[in-house]
Amino acid sequence: xxxxxxxxEGPPHVGAMRVATAMKDVHYVLHAPQGDTYADLLFTxxxxxxxxxxxxxxxxxxxxxxxxxxxxxxxxVQNAYERFxxxxxxxxxxxxxxxxxxxxxxxxxxxxxxIPVIPLExxxxxxxxxxxxxxxxxxxTKGLAAEPASTDVENLRPSCNLLGPTALGFRHxxxxxxxxxxxxxxxxxVNVVAPWEATPDDVRRxxxxxxxxxxxxxxxxxTARWLKRTFNQPFTETVPIGVxxxxxxxxxxxxxxxIDPSAALAAGASRLPWYSRSIDSTYLTGKRVFIFGDASHxxxxxxxxxxxMAFNVVGIGTYSRExxxxxxxxxxxxxxxxxxxxxxxxxxxxxxxxxxxxxxxTQMERHIAKRLGIGCAVISAPVHVQDHPAAYSPQMGxxxxxxxxxxxxxxxxxxxxxxxxxxxxxxxxxxxxxxxxHLGGGARKxxxxxAVVAEMADAVDGVSWTSDAEKTLSRIPFFVRGKARRNTETxxxxxxxxxxxxxxxxxxKAHFGR
Amino acid sequence: xxxxxAVAAPLKPAQEILRQRGxxxxxxxLTGIVWLHRKIQDAFFLVVGSRTCAHLxxxxxxxxxxxxxxxxxxxxxxxxxxxxxxxxxxxxREVQKLLARRPDIRTLFLVGSCPSEVIKLDLSRxxxxxxxxxxxxxxxxxxxxxxxxxxxxxGEDACLAxxxxxxxxxxxxxxxxxxxxxxxxxxxxxRDLFNGMGIDTVEFLPARKARELPxxxxxxxxxxxxxFLTETAMALDKRGAVRLKAPFPLGEQGTTAWLQAAADEWKxxxxxxDAVTGPGRNRARKGLVEYQEQLEGKKIFFFPDxxxxxxxxRFLATELGMTLTEVxxxxxxxxxxxxxxxxxxxxxxxSEGQDVDLQIDRCWEAExxxxxxxxxxANPFEAQGMTxxxxxxxxxxxxxxxxxxxxxxxxxxxxxxxxQALAF
Numbered sequence: 001x002x003x004x005x006x007x008x009e010g011p012p013h014v015g016a017m018r019v020a021t022a023m024k025d026v027h028y029v030l031h032a033p034q035g036d037t038y039a040d041l042l043f044t045x046x047x048x049x050x051x052x053x054x055x056x057x058x059x060x061x062x063x064x065x066x067x068x069x070x071x072x073x074x075x076x077v078q079n080a081y082e083r084f085x086x087x088x089x090x091x092x093x094x095x096x097x098x099x100x101x102x103x104x105x106x107x108x109x110x111x112x113x114x115i116p117v118i119p120l121e122x123x124x125x126x127x128x129x130x131x132x133x134x135x136x137x138x139x140x141t142k143g144l145a146a147e148p149a150s151t152d153v154e155n156l157r158p159s160c161n162l163l164g165p166t167a168l169g170f171r172h173x174x175x176x177x178x179x180x181x182x183x184x185x186x187x188x189x190v191n192v193v194a195p196w197e198a199t200p201d202d203v204r205r206x207x208x209x210x211x212x213x214x215x216x217x218x219x220x221x222x223t224a225r226w227l228k229r230t231f232n233q234p235f236t237e238t239v240p241i242g243v244x245x246x247x248x249x250x251x252x253x254x255x256x257x258x259i260d261p262s263a264a265l266a267a268g269a270s271r272l273p274w275y276s277r278s279i280d281s282t283y284l285t286g287k288r289v290f291i292f293g294d295a296s297h298x299x300x301x302x303x304x305x306x307x308x309m310a311f312n313v314v315g316i317g318t319y320s321r322e323x324x325x326x327x328x329x330x331x332x333x334x335x336x337x338x339x340x341x342x343x344x345x346x347x348x349x350x351x352x353x354x355x356x357x358x359x360x361x362t363q364m365e366r367h368i369a370k371r372l373g374i375g376c377a378v379i380s381a382p383v384h385v386q387d388h389p390a391a392y393s394p395q396m397g398x399x400x401x402x403x404x405x406x407x408x409x410x411x412x413x414x415x416x417x418x419x420x421x422x423x424x425x426x427x428x429x430x431x432x433x434x435x436x437x438h439l440g441g442g443a444r445k446x447x448x449x450x451a452v453v454a455e456m457a458d459a460v461d462g463v464s465w466t467s468d469a470e471k472t473l474s475r476i477p478f479f480v481r482g483k484a485r486r487n488t489e490t491x492x493x494x495x496x497x498x499x500x501x502x503x504x505x506x507x508x509k510a511h512f513g514r
Numbered sequence: 515x516x517x518x519x520a521v522a523a524p525l526k527p528a529q530e531i532l533r534q535r536g537x538x539x540x541x542x543x544l545t546g547i548v549w550l551h552r553k554i555q556d557a558f559f560l561v562v563g564s565r566t567c568a569h570l571x572x573x574x575x576x577x578x579x580x581x582x583x584x585x586x587x588x589x590x591x592x593x594x595x596x597x598x599x600x601x602x603x604x605x606x607r608e609v610q611k612l613l614a615r616r617p618d619i620r621t622l623f624l625v626g627s628c629p630s631e632v633i634k635l636d637l638s639r640x641x642x643x644x645x646x647x648x649x650x651x652x653x654x655x656x657x658x659x660x661x662x663x664x665x666x667x668x669g670e671d672a673c674l675a676x677x678x679x680x681x682x683x684x685x686x687x688x689x690x691x692x693x694x695x696x697x698x699x700x701x702x703x704x705r706d707l708f709n710g711m712g713i714d715t716v717e718f719l720p721a722r723k724a725r726e727l728p729x730x731x732x733x734x735x736x737x738x739x740x741x742f743l744t745e746t747a748m749a750l751d752k753r754g755a756v757r758l759k760a761p762f763p764l765g766e767q768g769t770t771a772w773l774q775a776a777a778d779e780w781k782x783x784x785x786x787x788d789a790v791t792g793p794g795r796n797r798a799r800k801g802l803v804e805y806q807e808q809l810e811g812k813k814i815f816f817f818p819d820x821x822x823x824x825x826x827x828r829f830l831a832t833e834l835g836m837t838l839t840e841v842x843x844x845x846x847x848x849x850x851x852x853x854x855x856x857x858x859x860x861x862x863x864x865s866e867g868q869d870v871d872l873q874i875d876r877c878w879e880a881e882x883x884x885x886x887x888x889x890x891x892a893n894p895f896e897a898q899g900m901t902x903x904x905x906x907x908x909x910x911x912x913x914x915x916x917x918x919x920x921x922x923x924x925x926x927x928x929x930x931x932x933x934q935a936l937a938f
Contacts, residue, residue: 004588007569034541035540035665052890062631079871096632192855
């Protein structure tokens with residue numbers, strides 16, 4: 001049993017819903033108690049979908065448990081088939097139905113429906129949403145993919161499938177568009193995009209392509225590996241988020257297909273490199289950044305932060321345990337800590353301890369950062385309605401890099417504003433605790449710190465501050481104040497200083513530099 | 515559940531109740547935690563359930579609206595199910611951790627879920643055991659918000675029923691108890707009205723602090739402020755309290771009749787009653803005039819959601835002139851709703867429970883001007899040209915009482931106005 005305040009991922013059947021909802025002509029019958037229909041609103045509200053997710057729930061109640069829940073399930077499958085006339089169905093159980101062991105697979109097989117009915121085994125008490133999506137995509141592909149017809153020699157253009165985009169993903173809609181454009185630029189046809197808007201017939205055609213693009217490893221990795229084993233289809237390993245990664249991705253595709261990438265590399269100029277070099281961005285140098293999210297987005301964001309924004313990445317982490325190894329490897333390479341957890345409180349503690357100036361995270365980190373008065377940009381699911389913007393806002397490709405530059409810089413104090421704050425910290429309306437003016441101004445709210453945070457603040461091992469030193473500290477702009485406090489206390493402890501004076505503060509500043 | 519139903523006595527012949535069994539597009543009782551944890555300020559709600567439960571509450575709460583929520587989920591995992599871990603020990607450990615982290619908590623609710631009910635985890639024994647350990651600092655109570663036993667607002671009912679058992683004995687003291695979570699401001703308004711009539715001891719359940727519950731006894735008279743409190747009412751009856759029969763305080767007429775029920779019991783002179791309620795009644799009537807213009811003759815269809823559907827339908831029909839097509843409710847309590855049902859116009863199709871697909875078909879046939887439905891249905895309806903009012907807002911907005919009557923009407927009028935105002 002584990003105490004959870006907020007979850008990064010839903011249960012695995014929500015992952016299955018993300019796949020089913022992304023597809024066309026597929027229907028999902030879920031054996032589930034009354035109440036599990038809440039998941040519909042994720043799609044209709046957060047993603048503003050204009051159709052109900054293609055999901056039928058049995059919604060059994062206590063009185064059904066004594067009767068025949070298996071019959072209830074079969075009726076639901078039969079009715080859903082007749083009403084929605086899908087070309088393929090998937091069937092499975094949510095957490096409660098898993099406990100009553102009705103065997104959705106066997107029960108639906110017994111109905112002898114004239115369409116493929118694919119049973120899902122998604123252990124709810126072990127696994128989570130992304131894994132559920134990956135398994136569902138894998139089961140569907142395995143269940144439908146057909147041996148390609150004899151190789152088509154006439155078609156000289158190479159072709160690929162774009163694998164992994166689902167409903168409720170972080171910018172999947174726009175990433176699909178961006179990569180499709182990029183492929184056309186490269187001279188590569190897109191054979192099938194899946195699960196996004198794919199029909200069962202499209203899935204059958206997946207093996208016809210020359211290679212697969214794994215857009216989101218969390219969802220498409222299992223399927224891509226199976227396709228490689230079964231149909232000898234190679235797949236790409238670079239996730240094209242960021243200028244460098246997009247270039248590496250283009251070169252990877254060029255190697256796989258033997259085409260010349262120079263046109264695509266030249267044509268696809270992102271504004272990020274110039275914006276980042278322009279002197280207005282000097283103030284970004286060395287900004288302390290903490291990054292948390294799903295593994296793929298974290299790794300991509302970390303590389304952009306370090307190599308394309310010249311930030312100082314002080315910590316990275318992920319809730320995707322299945323891909324923790326990659327995040328750990330990157331952290332080792334950069335000699336920082338990797339935080340692998342799905343416990344929101346641990347992430348909060350890490351942010352509190354590291355005192356970054358910018359947090360790149362999920363909606364959870366946005367909330368942590370807001371409370372601690374730190375700027376934040378969202379880079380990964382779990383998402384909120386705000387993360388499905390009306391504007392075209394991909395993460396992938398060169399346009400994605402442009403979006404990322406704008407989004408990440410937005411929460412930060414602009415260069416000149418930061419200097420003025422530092423110089424005139426007691427201005428009555430332009431003071432220390434003012435928020436960046438472009439974010440609405442006004443005073444920052446004192447964080448209502450929970451007990452655990454208060455404890456941490458007290459735990460300074462007997463180091464105390466004189467009131468003069470506290471006053472000087474208070475003149476330091478808020479966005480570096482936490483770091484100054486922490487550095488000074490570390491310095492004092494190292495030097496065996498029990499009382500921090502203004503002198504100590506400046507000694508520490510000289511010791512650590514900026 | 516059986517198909518078509520026999521109809522009992524108090525209903526008019528037209529009020530045949532349609533009952534169907536199929537997919538129910540409703541929340542489970544855990545959802546009530548979203549408002550209960552703000553209402554009861556010294557309490558923490560610990561759901562003992564699955565990742566689905568945690569995901570539900572955070573999704574229903576609009577995701578992350580509270581930095582430090584007073585609810586959490588103890589997620590059962592495979593080790594618990596396989597018997598590798600003693601679930602009671604696990605629960606005790608998590609509770610200990612939680613209470614250490616939140617020393618301000620005085621009442622802890624262990625909330626049962628579908629999985630905890632199916633595996634028959636005995637949360638009432640766990641609550642007793644933990645109470646013994648943590649009293650007097652923290653009392654530990656339990657109720658079930660599971661979807662197999664409760665629909666949406668029935669979670670509040672289960673929670674309040676548990677609180678009734680904790681209420682101290684009132685002895686011979688007379689009091690009026692208003693039952694059902696209301697917005698703080700609405701409570702204040704009702705208290706002022708009752709006090710104005712000379713009813714001095716007016717208490718509310720849930721109280722703002724679960725450790726400062728009002729007393730209950732044979733001289734307690736209670737008014738239900740919400741229509742979904744079946745279990746709570748039974749628990750109060752058992753404690754000797756007596757329910758005052760009334761419609762629910764929605765709209766000017768509903769509120770007046772509801773207040774009148776208490777006034778009659780306390781033998782408040784009619785002159786006093788009129789003097790006290792007059793200003794509010796006038797303001798409410800005045801506020802409703804502009805909405806009568808907007809809503810009169812408009813057809814409305816209710817999908818089942820909170821059990822507020824029938825009182826709301828009565829208000830919209832009798833005070834605003836709307837035409838009722840089908841009024842669906844997840845559960846219909848004939849006795850508590852007797853006054854409401856009697857006030858409904860003839861020819862209303864009532865339905866209890868749901869087969870959502872069939873109900874959607876009926877909704878299209880009824881050609882309503884406004885559809886009241888949950889969040890899973892609203893946008894798909896809108897995309898097809900239907901105007902909707904999403905129903906959960908009716909629980910998150912103060913709608914009871916005189917001063918809120920126009921606000922309540924506004925919730926139904928706004929979607930219609932918006933559709934008219936948009937140029938496409």
